Amino acid sequence: MKSHHIKNVLFIVLITILPWFNSNLFDDTTPNKNTEFNNTYFEINPCKVSLAEFVYFEDNISGFNFIGDTSSPIYCFGRISSGNDGATLKIGTNFFVSTLIIFFSLGVLIRKTPLLGKPIGVKNIYFSSLLFTVILIIGLVLSDNKYYENSAIFYFLNQSELLSISYLTIFIFLILNLLIKNYEIDNRVLINYTPYLFLFSGLISKSNLNVWTIIFIYFGFNYMRINKKSHFYNIYLFLIFFWAINASTTFIKTPIIFLGFTSTSYDFYSIIFYSIFFFLVFYGVKHLVNNQMKYFDLSKLLNNFYIVILFKLLINFLTNQSNVIEFIFEFLFGEINKNDFSFGSFFTSNNELIFLILILSVYHSANKKHLNIKTLVVLVYFVLNITNYLNEIKYSIDNFKEFLISYNPTFLEFIIGSGPLNLNQFLSETAYDIYNIPITSSNSIVIFFGMLGCLIFSIIYIYFLTEKKYSTILKFFGSLLVFNFLIGSGINTISFFVLYLSLYFLTKNNYFSKNFFPYK
Amino acid sequence: MYSVEWLCGVKKSNQNFKNIDLNGSFIFENDPSYEAIQLWDRFNRTLVVNSFEECEHYVLGGWSYTQDLNIEQLSQLIIIVLLSSILVIKRKYFSKN
Numbered sequence: 077m078k079s080h081h082i083k084n085v086l087f088i089v090l091i092t093i094l095p096w097f098n099s100n101l102f103d104d105t106t107p108n109k110n111t112e113f114n115n116t117y118f119e120i121n122p123c124k125v126s127l128a129e130f131v132y133f134e135d136n137i138s139g140f141n142f143i144g145d146t147s148s149p150i151y152c153f154g155r156i157s158s159g160n161d162g163a164t165l166k167i168g169t170n171f172f173v174s175t176l177i178i179f180f181s182l183g184v185l186i187r188k189t190p191l192l193g194k195p196i197g198v199k200n201i202y203f204s205s206l207l208f209t210v211i212l213i214i215g216l217v218l219s220d221n222k223y224y225e226n227s228a229i230f231y232f233l234n235q236s237e238l239l240s241i242s243y244l245t246i247f248i249f250l251i252l253n254l255l256i257k258n259y260e261i262d263n264r265v266l267i268n269y270t271p272y273l274f275l276f277s278g279l280i281s282k283s284n285l286n287v288w289t290i291i292f293i294y295f296g297f298n299y300m301r302i303n304k305k306s307h308f309y310n311i312y313l314f315l316i317f318f319w320a321i322n323a324s325t326t327f328i329k330t331p332i333i334f335l336g337f338t339s340t341s342y343d344f345y346s347i348i349f350y351s352i353f354f355f356l357v358f359y360g361v362k363h364l365v366n367n368q369m370k371y372f373d374l375s376k377l378l379n380n381f382y383i384v385i386l387f388k389l390l391i392n393f394l395t396n397q398s399n400v401i402e403f404i405f406e407f408l409f410g411e412i413n414k415n416d417f418s419f420g421s422f423f424t425s426n427n428e429l430i431f432l433i434l435i436l437s438v439y440h441s442a443n444k445k446h447l448n449i450k451t452l453v454v455l456v457y458f459v460l461n462i463t464n465y466l467n468e469i470k471y472s473i474d475n476f477k478e479f480l481i482s483y484n485p486t487f488l489e490f491i492i493g494s495g496p497l498n499l500n501q502f503l504s505e506t507a508y509d510i511y512n513i514p515i516t517s518s519n520s521i522v523i524f525f526g527m528l529g530c531l532i533f534s535i536i537y538i539y540f541l542t543e544k545k546y547s548t549i550l551k552f553f554g555s556l557l558v559f560n561f562l563i564g565s566g567i568n569t570i571s572f573f574v575l576y577l578s579l580y581f582l583t584k585n586n587y588f589s590k591n592f593f594p595y596k
Numbered sequence: 597m598y599s600v601e602w603l604c605g606v607k608k609s610n611q612n613f614k615n616i617d618l619n620g621s622f623i624f625e626n627d628p629s630y631e632a633i634q635l636w637d638r639f640n641r642t643l644v645v646n647s648f649e650e651c652e653h654y655v656l657g658g659w660s661y662t663q664d665l666n667i668e669q670l671s672q673l674i675i676i677v678l679l680s681s682i683l684v685i686k687r688k689y690f691s692k693n
Contacts, residue, residue: 149664150671172675243672250679258686 084184091180092408095173098154099126107133113140118159123152127167130156131400142403144169146281147228169407171229172247174281179251181408182276182287186255189264192371202256205297210249212293212352213285214241219349220284222328223340229283252294261291262298267368268376270578273571274429275384277410279336286336288570289357292364296356299363316351319495322488323347327504333411333511334499337570342500354496361574365581372587374440381433382450385426392422423461427468428564428572434458435560439553472516472563479519482506485526493526497568517566524567540583550588603660604633604651614649624650635659640666 105124111117113134118125131137145157145166152168159165217224218241224230230240255261278287327342339350365372395402395412406412413425423430437451458465484505485494494501502523503510521529537558541551557579566572582588613625627647635651636642637659645651 149668150675151667172672176675243676246676247679250676250683253683254679257683 084188088181088184091177092404095177096127096154096167096404097129098151099129100124109133109135113159115159118156118165123148123155123157123168125156127154127156127400127403130165137398137400139163140165140399142167142399144282144403144407146171146174146283167403169281171281171283174407175247175251175285175287178276178278178280178287178408179255182278183255183259185272185276186259186261186264186266189266189269191260192263192265192368202262202298205294205301206249206252206256208297209252209290209294210245212349212356213248213290214245215345215349216284216353217241217244219343219346220340223284223330227282229281248290252290255291256294261294265368265371267364267372267578269380270571270575271377271380271384273574275387275409277336278570279410281407282335284335284338284340286570288574289337289353292357292360292570292574293353295360295363296358299359299366300356302363312351312355315492316348316495318488318492319351320344320347322486322494323501327501329500329503331499331503331510331515331568334565334568337497337568337573339498339500342494342498342504346500347495347498350497351495357570357573358577361577362581365578365585369582369585369587372582374436378433378437378440378450381436382454385430385433388426389422419457420461420464423457423464424468427461427465428560428566430454430458431465431560432557432575435553435556439549442549469563472514475513475516476518478513479508479515479522482508483519483522489526491526492528493522493524496524499523499568514565515568516563517568518562520567545586545589546583547589550583554583600652600655603635603655604645604648607648612649613647614653622653624653636661636663636666638666638669 103124105121107113107125107129111133113125113130127142134140141164143164143166145152145168148155148157148166148168148170150170150173153170153173155168157166157168230244273288278289279285280287323342323344323346325342328340330340331338339346391405391409391412392414395405395414402412402414413421434454437454441447441451483502499510499515499520502508508515521533525532540546540554546554557576560566561572561576564572566576609627609629611627613627615623615625617623624645624647627649630647632644632646633651634642634644635654638661640663642663643654643659645654
């Protein structure tokens with residue numbers, strides 16, 4: 077292994093493992109093998125014992141559950157902040173320290189991606205984009221204020237709000253600056269590495285902020301600075317106006333499963349900020365594809381997908397071995413379904429991703445006229461679970477029926493929807509159980525953009541099917557992707573959203589027509 | 597930093613425990629129904645107050661910190677200094693241009 081690889085691995089291990097050893101070795105609290113760790117002990121000694129100390133001195137680790145305590149102060153990071161009912165221990169996962177750990181871990185990975193041959197962008201363009209990105213993020217935090225107040229994620233909100241927001245502004249400004257200056261995010265070939273969004277959720281400490289969305293907001297501002305204003309901007313502004321005036325009543329019922337890419341409140345300000353946010357992420361993906369299309373390589377993208385799937389399996393396996401590993405992995409990678417260890421249940425939880433990989437793999441193999449072993453493995457795995465998949469499709473169709481029964485919009489909402497990334501109103505007004513009945517992209521499009529969104533989506537799809545420049549085989553595989561998007565959670569999660577949108581822009585820019593199947 | 601209500605609680609009795617002597621100095625009497633509260637300033641100096649009026653007087657005078665808040669703000673400052681230092685060092689010593 078090359079020395080810089082060892083350095084990177086060591087750095088990642090240090091940054092992800094060391095924080096859990098955080099403890100004051102000189103205080104009076106010195107646990108030992110005879111210490112009885114119960115809720116009284118942690119009530120007397122909050123933030124005194126590190127997670128590592130606890131694991132070392134406690135024999136019955138499997139008898140405890142661990143959850144993150146986002147409202148704990150910085151010095152408490154990695155320490156047990158309270159014992160709750162005795163069996164569930166709260167571990168300090170302060171927002172700022174969590175951000176630093178996730179940011180630097182992802183930073184090391186971003187640094188491993190190759191640099192563009194010719195750097196893009198206008199001189200000094202980054203600064204205005206950076207400034208606007210910071211302003212928008214602060215706007216998003218303020219519009220999610222109720223969520224942050226209730227869940228006490230920002231410990232510092234106990235201070236004066238002005239001081240807290242000022243500190244958060246400086247913090248995000250510095251983090252973004254590092255991302256641009258140190259990790260040269262503008263000049264990296266990231267397009268082939270988007271599958272890693274499925275591995276690292278990028279979600280910071282149960283907040284509604286996600287490192288990936290911050291990057292795409294920045295790209296979105298870059299796109300707007302470089303390209304001329306189109307008429308679409310004005311039409312979208314017009315829509316924001318109607319969505320915002322429609323939000324006269326506040327609804328709060330946060331879809332926790334979509335945190336990082338959803339609004340936590342339906343109100344005037346949230347609608348405005350999240351509509352702008354959605355718009356910028358959309359153009360951020362377009363910016364990425366436009367500038368990096370010539371570097372796109374389907375085989376590299378697929379290889380990264382295979383790595384991600386293998387890692388997901390490995391993570392599920394390790395998660396099942398210990399509650400401590402489960403806690404640390406959930407902190408780093410996002411929510412993990414513990415029951416995913418068997419191949420059948422892993423398929424059920426990841427069927428959208430596996431079907432997506434299968435479509436792309438078979439398309440690639442058909443193009444190369446050679447069925448490689450990786451495609452074969454995915455194909456066999458899919459065929460073995462075909463019954464599961466068909467059941468999932470049937471389930472999605474039933475869900476859609478359930479959704480149509482529940483959905484009761486006003487006339488304006490029926491026509492233009494109630495604004496992107498906002499499910500609060502729908503969940504508050506209906507008895508729809510989002511945790512047991514998943515919301516699909518097709519449902520979300522109806523809620524977000526109403527009939528107008530459905531119409532635009534249909535027109536684009538019909539254009540794709542009827543346009544002669546696209547080959548029949550591309551239309552077939554494209555249709556499968558559209559189907560997978562509509563029955564999956566594509567529009568509600570940043571990973572799927574970025575991937576589907578990238579594939580859409582690549583198709584629109586004729587990448588597949590030029591590089592695959594030049595014949596009709 | 598924190599509000600009077602947050603640190604001192606709500607005034608329960610109507611009795612006034614705050615007097616002014618001939619020199620214009622405040623004299624605070626102990627309120628037997630008030631549980632003593634420890635206050636800090638930003639330099640981690642501390643004092644104990646024994647009535648709502650005394651607590652309010654000191655909180656409005658700037659004794660509105662807690663030990664935890666002082667540690668938190670110091671930690672926040674360290675993070676900002678650390679991130680700024682990385683940026684400056686990177687720019688000064690590792691810049692390609």
